[in-house]
Amino acid sequence: MATETTAAEGSSLVFHPMDQFIVKPLFGDGAIAWYTPTNVTLWLFLAIAAIFALLVLSTSKRAIVPTRMQSVAELAYGFIYKMLEDICGKEGVKYFPYVMTLFMFIVCANFLGMLPMSFTTTSHFAVTIPLALAVFLTVTVLGFVKNGASFLGLFWVSSAPLALRPVLAIIELISYFVRPVSHSIRLAGNVMAGHAVIKVFAGFAAIAVISPVSVLAITAMYGLEVLVSFIQAYVFTILTCVYLKDALHPSH
Amino acid sequence: MEGDLAHIGAGLAAIGSGAAAIGVGNVAGNFLAGALRNPSAAASQTATLFIGIAFAEALGIFAFLVSLLLMFAV
Numbered sequence: 001m002a003t004e005t006t007a008a009e010g011s012s013l014v015f016h017p018m019d020q021f022i023v024k025p026l027f028g029d030g031a032i033a034w035y036t037p038t039n040v041t042l043w044l045f046l047a048i049a050a051i052f053a054l055l056v057l058s059t060s061k062r063a064i065v066p067t068r069m070q071s072v073a074e075l076a077y078g079f080i081y082k083m084l085e086d087i088c089g090k091e092g093v094k095y096f097p098y099v100m101t102l103f104m105f106i107v108c109a110n111f112l113g114m115l116p117m118s119f120t121t122t123s124h125f126a127v128t129i130p131l132a133l134a135v136f137l138t139v140t141v142l143g144f145v146k147n148g149a150s151f152l153g154l155f156w157v158s159s160a161p162l163a164l165r166p167v168l169a170i171i172e173l174i175s176y177f178v179r180p181v182s183h184s185i186r187l188a189g190n191v192m193a194g195h196a197v198i199k200v201f202a203g204f205a206a207i208a209v210i211s212p213v214s215v216l217a218i219t220a221m222y223g224l225e226v227l228v229s230f231i232q233a234y235v236f237t238i239l240t241c242v243y244l245k246d247a248l249h250p251s252h
Numbered sequence: 253m254e255g256d257l258a259h260i261g262a263g264l265a266a267i268g269s270g271a272a273a274i275g276v277g278n279v280a281g282n283f284l285a286g287a288l289r290n291p292s293a294a295a296s297q298t299a300t301l302f303i304g305i306a307f308a309e310a311l312g313i314f315a316f317l318v319s320l321l322l323m324f325a326v
Contacts, residue, residue: 086299181317182310189316235306238299 017199021123021192039119040127047109047121055104076104080237087241091248098138099244102131103237110191110229114222123192125184132184135240143247154250183239190232194225258326265319272312279304 026037054076058069066074080100084092106122113120121127143151155172157165198221204214283301287294 083299178310182313185313185317186306186309189313193316231302235302238302239306242303 015199015203017196017203020195020199021120023124040121040124043109043112043119043121044127047105047112050108050112051104054108083238084241084244087238088245088248092241092244095244099237099240102135102240103233106131106187106236107230107233110233111226113191113195114226114229120191120195123188123195125188128184128188129180131187131236132180135183135243136180139243139247142244143250146248147250151247151250154246158251179243183236187232187236190228194221194228197221198225255326258322262319262322265315265322268315268318269312272309272315275308275311276305279308 023032023038023040025032026039026042030036032038054069055073058067058073061067061070063070077100080103081093081096084096084099088095109122109127110120112118113122143154147153155169155176157168157172160168198218201214201217201221205211205218207214279301283294283297283304287297
């Protein structure tokens with residue numbers, strides 16, 4: 001407590017590193033109901049607008065020699081398509097629209113969150129948990145629809161010794177239900193932690209002696225965060241592909 | 253007092269992130285060691301690398317989750 005008050009008196013630039021994640025109404029300061037437009041709503045819509053601009057507007061001309069934006073869109077398409085085909089095989093290609101949607105949404109939301117003064121929607125569990133739960137439910141339902149009861153063979157490791165199989169079944173069952181937890185918290189946790197670290201260094205910038213070091217550290221962290229934004233979107237998508245593969249081919 | 257103990261617990265739970273860092277470092281280091289021995293096979297295994305990193309990282313995330321719960325839910 002004592003340190004907090006002295007820090008607040010020492011400079012006017014003091015802020016809490018988690019302040020950037022506060023959900024505020026866009027208009028006025030009223031209470032937030034489910035229909036209130038907040039900064040989350042705004043940045044979610046901006047992410048969708050960014051996807052629209054990148055994938056629809058840039059490819060609308062269908063130029064033989066692609067423009068810069070069109071080649072980025074084609075690159076993203078080919079990248080996700082190849083990833084899905086490598087992991088799930090030809091059968092998985094049917095689910096390409098879903099995987100592509102997930103990747104584009106997360107990558108756009110992450111990159112928009114890197115803009116100064118913006119709001120990072122993917123840093124909130126309220127955004128990532130529905131994404132992960134949707135994947136979990138889709139994959140579970142798909143597994144049962146495609147394989148019937150033999151989907152449960154996913155938990156019965158037939159290559160292990162018979163005595164070990166019940167134990168392994170319990171472990172597999174737990175790890176199956178933990179999937180949506182780690183899937184969602186990985187994304188939100190990485191993004192949130194990175195942004196908080198940048199803000200902590202920004203807090204040090206107010207102290208004149210270490211200010212150059214802190215600005216340098218912010219720059220370095222920012223570069224790392226751009227990388228993390230992409231890698232976390234990639235990891236989310238690749239895990240979706242792996243779960244999809246389990247649903248399509250449950251035998252070990 | 254109870255809140256103070258919860259904050260100490262949250263700090264202790266953060267040690268788990270260090271353990272996850274060891275795991276992730278192991279995965280990436282071994283991948284690099286293998287990739288330098290056979291660079292032509294490396295490109296096809298980057299997806300496996302990221303899946304391995306993701307699974308190693310998941311356990312660190314549970315430590316992070318515990319410390320979040322201690323900070324805000326207790």
